[in-house]
Amino acid sequence: MPPDIVSSRLGLLSRRRWLAGAVGAASLPLLPARSATPSMAGMDMPEAGCAAAGGASVRPVAGAARKLTIAWNETAICTAAVPVAKEKGFFARYNLDVDYVNFAGSTDQLLEALSTGRADGAPGMALRWLKPLSQGFDVKLVGGLHAGCMYMLAPPAGPVKTIADLRGRTVGVSDIGGPDRNFFSIRVKEAGLDPQGDVQWRQYPADLLPLALQRGEVAAITSGDPISYLQKKQFGLVEIDSNMRGEWAHVACCVIGLRGSLIRDEPLVAAAVARAILDAGAWVACHPEETARIFRPFAPKASAEDLAAMLTMQGHHHQVLAGAFRAEIARYADALKEVGVFRPSLDSVRYATRVTQDLFAA
Numbered sequence: 194m195p196p197d198i199v200s201s202r203l204g205l206l207s208r209r210r211w212l213a214g215a216v217g218a219a220s221l222p223l224l225p226a227r228s229a230t231p232s233m234a235g236m237d238m239p240e241a242g243c244a245a246a247g248g249a250s251v252r253p254v255a256g257a258a259r260k261l262t263i264a265w266n267e268t269a270i271c272t273a274a275v276p277v278a279k280e281k282g283f284f285a286r287y288n289l290d291v292d293y294v295n296f297a298g299s300t301d302q303l304l305e306a307l308s309t310g311r312a313d314g315a316p317g318m319a320l321r322w323l324k325p326l327s328q329g330f331d332v333k334l335v336g337g338l339h340a341g342c343m344y345m346l347a348p349p350a351g352p353v354k355t356i357a358d359l360r361g362r363t364v365g366v367s368d369i370g371g372p373d374r375n376f377f378s379i380r381v382k383e384a385g386l387d388p389q390g391d392v393q394w395r396q397y398p399a400d401l402l403p404l405a406l407q408r409g410e411v412a413a414i415t416s417g418d419p420i421s422y423l424q425k426k427q428f429g430l431v432e433i434d435s436n437m438r439g440e441w442a443h444v445a446c447c448v449i450g451l452r453g454s455l456i457r458d459e460p461l462v463a464a465a466v467a468r469a470i471l472d473a474g475a476w477v478a479c480h481p482e483e484t485a486r487i488f489r490p491f492a493p494k495a496s497a498e499d500l501a502a503m504l505t506m507q508g509h510h511h512q513v514l515a516g517a518f519r520a521e522i523a524r525y526a527d528a529l530k531e532v533g534v535f536r537p538s539l540d541s542v543r544y545a546t547r548v549t550q551d552l553f554a555a
Contacts, residue, residue: 243476243479244475245472245474245475245512246336246337246475246513246514247468247471247515251287251461251464251465251553252461253286253287254287254288254461254465256288258285258288258290259288259289259290259462260292261289261290261291261292261314261466262291262292262312263275263291263294263313263314263315263316264293264295264296264303264306264307264312264314265294265295265296265315265316266296267293267491268297268419268491269419270342270418270419270488270495270500270503270504271339271341271342271446271507273477273488273504274338274339274471274473274474275293275316275473276491277476277484277487277488278291278469278470278472279291279293280487281487283470283473284466286469286472287465287466287468289462289469294312296312300317300322301328303317304322304325304326304330304332305330307331307451307452308330308331308332308452308453312452313451314449314450314466314470315450316338316447316448316450316470317450318372318448319334319337319372319448320375320446320525320529321371321372321375322334322450323522323526323529323548324535326548327535327539327548331452331453331454332453332548333451333549334448334450334522334548335451335463335549335550335552336445336467336471336514337444337445337446337447337448337511337512338445338447338448338449338471338474339445339446339447339474339478339508339509340436340437340444340446340507341436341437341506341507341508341511342417342436342437342446342507343373343415343416344415344416344417344422344435345373345377345414345415345433345434345435346413346415346424346425346431346433347406347412347413347414347433348406348428348430348431349430349431351412352412355433355434356377356381356386356433357384357386358412359386359412359413360391360392361391361392362413363392363394363395363410363412364377364392364394364395364412364413364415365397365402365406365410365411365414365415366396366402366414366415366416367399367416367420369396372417373415374394374415375529375532375534376436377415377434378392378532379531380434381532382528382531388532389532389533395410397411399416399420400420402414402416402424403427403428403430406428406430407428414430419492419494419495419499419500422499422506423499426499437507437508442508443511444511444524445511445512445518445521446508449467451463451466456550456552463552464552464553467552468553471512474512475510475512477504477509478509481502481504481505482497482501484500484501484504485497485498485499485500485501488500514551515551515554518551519542520545522544522545522549523541523542523544523545524541526539526541526544526545527541
């Protein structure tokens with residue numbers, strides 16, 4: 194079986210930890226014989242069962258360490274691979290010197306920053322990026338980093354027990370155009386309801402979503418970790434649905450995007466940074482407790498134990514590249530057509546081919 198689809202077929206052998214079986218062929222870098230190559234001593238190497246997707250080996254960048262800038266949302270636990278990649282030496286393994294910029298602006302602004310070279314790459318939610326990418330930003334999606342991390346919650350004694358119970362009710366969201374609104378619109382459509390006519394969507398600041406539930410203004414709320422986990426725990430809510438259920442548990446939720454000019458002008462650097470993040474993401478799947486310690490400064494309201502629990506419920510064992518990745522993006526595009534985000538005439542396969550790039554093709 195091709196290594197880029199192995200993770201998709203393995204599925205959810207464990208939602209708590211990926212401890213056995215290979216996600217793909219091991220991808221230890223091939224070291225060039227030159228004194229400029231950074232030492233591997235003290236760096237965490239992939240262990241059995243923790244290898245990233247894809248079998249292609251990537252050499253460290255030659256010469257002086259290549260400086261790069263990665264934009265990320267530092268409050269999102271699903272992007273924990275980014276700080277892990279620096280602290281555990283995954284960037285250094287490929288001779289990359291990476292700085293971070295915390296980006297909390299709109300997706301259009303982020304893609305513009307990537308297109309113009311103010312940042313070189315970023316992790317992001319597929320369902321947040323796909324519509325803006327249709328506008329022609331010079332950004333390519335190069336791989337799926339993990340599955341999971343969006344949840345719909347409701348009170349245990351409330352009227353909503355399943356997605357089908359949302360008919361005629363209102364759902365609270367923190368962003369009316371956000372990925373959770375898009376995803377759960379897809380789920381509403383799959384349940385046989387009209388996400389525009391049968392369900393109302395109302396925007397609130399994220400920290401006020403539980404209050405809207407208590408006041409009866411909404412019947413359910415949606416968000417992602419760490420917000421969802423902490424609100425579920427604090428207010429005794431129950432999970433109605435998530436993107437770790439059914440077929441969506443086998444589809445990448447968070448993707449890696451790189452500026453197009455980096456891919457065209459420095460393909461080896463582009464491959465190195467993507468590989469470093471994928472390696473770090475595979476390490477996260479096997480080390481949720483230590484990942485929680487690394488991420489803890491970015492989520493001071495959550496304990497290390499809570500952060501580790503969030504990570505084990507997410508699909509960090511699922512990574513995907515190349516043709517399998519394009520197929521997942523096309524799957525999203527098809528679903529977004531069904532809920533009115535994309536026009537019905539969009540060629541999903543052609544769109545997915547245009548916005549993705551295989552960095553590891555032979």
